[in-house]
Amino acid sequence: MSGALKDAAIRVERPAKTLRELALDKVREAIVNGYFRPGDRLVERDLCAQLGVSRTVVREVLRHLESEGLVANLPNKGPIVAQLDIEEAKQIYEIRGALEGMAARLCAERGSPEIVAALEESLSAIRNSYRDNDMAGVLTNTSSFYQTLFTMVDRHVAWGVVNLLTVRINHLRSMTIKTERRGIEGPAQMSKIVDAIRRGDGEGAQQAAMDHVAAASAIAEAVLSAQKPAE
Amino acid sequence: MSGALKDAAIRVERPAKTLRELALDKVREAIVNGYFRPGDRLVERDLCAQLGVSRTVVREVLRHLESEGLVANLPNKGPIVAQLDIEEAKQIYEIRGALEGMAARLCAERGSPEIVAALEESLSAIRNSYRDNDMAGVLTNTSSFYQTLFTMVDRHVAWGVVNLLTVRINHLRSMTIKTERRGIEGPAQMSKIVDAIRRGDGEGAQQAAMDHVAAASAIAEAVLSAQKPAE
DNA sequence: AATCGTATTATGGCCTACCAAATACTGTAG
């Protein structure tokens, strides 16, 4: 977060990731992309074996994921992959709407052409990913679209919050984007955001961003309630 | 966060807090109320001695606080108490404005008299605390005012986010409320929120909530920039 | 005396091993 930015150019890029961080990423990955399913128990010693690290590391990783909301800890029973209920998911989408709306408004009010250019680049990357049926790419590029929205107006904290919340609904995201017509409507809605920003229309940008999230939320709700009874 | 709410009434309030949780609260407390100052190093083995727990527990606690943003981890140097720069504080206030504004609007749109009653109770508690010069009470009751705002419309996730962010600026909060005239203006602004909610004026409630946070932010900024050069 | 290596220390990162207590499982006696 903080630090001397001017040194960044010369600083040797050391991948000095600690074992802990590597393990954290691995487990988070495993949860996010469904290798561990919601409700699965995460037995410490099993994880040790699978990751090839000690309990110390595994425990710290579990603690971290717990505070991220990705794992829940049943007292005396141990950690499980957090289930996300429909109510919580809706709230997360709502928060994203509020924050992304705020960011979009700020972008519009700044009125800088670079922002528009950067957003359009992300947007066309999304369209390409849809065309190539590259769903992982859609997710990545959608993230970078929103990251641009936040970081271009220096809202790193808000971006962090959105990011944190997003991992919890990640598998929902990957289901919503596969929905019929989402490949058309999604980019169209995002395009409206960009248009409003280009016009310098803060109110419109905010509304467009909120609409986009609301649409995603509606799809997610439909997907979730259609799938819950099946299990 | 999740869990069977209907059992909550009967469940015996077990203090079955794990040692880890106790230690976590202690250290967080210590940071929030200034026993550990920003920039202070948090040496694992020292903390073990002070808390009377093992390194495992201390490390898990540090990890947790790190993900809360209260502790920063310098590579190869270890954890320190996070410094909050003015820019970050402003962003936190801004996010609170967005979320509390959202909650206020929802409260207004719901139009339930119980909400108004609960808010007024908190508000008068705040006034009493100010009158008695009980600053800790002001903080507590202000928190519960906002908690009401969020939980009366079942926005537990958003409340969690606000709470998480708030601990990071806690000492700022305790400085802003001591400011001249804050004892008058603060409650007056919050009263406007309640009034708008009573009228069912969503837009007004949102605006009033955002104004209140904005005022706090302005004071915090003044306090911070007045204090930074002094150090 | 200034500088350049070299020990020492402090500390984090990581590991193994151990114990106690709670929980889940299992097999047997009545």
Added chain:
DNA sequence: CTACAGTATTTGGTAGGCCATAATACGATT
């Protein structure tokens, strides 16, 4: 078939040790 005792599993927590790195102190060399 049930009740109960015993056993395995697993978490929560402790103890202590090893290694790598960074900083500091110290000594040697020019």
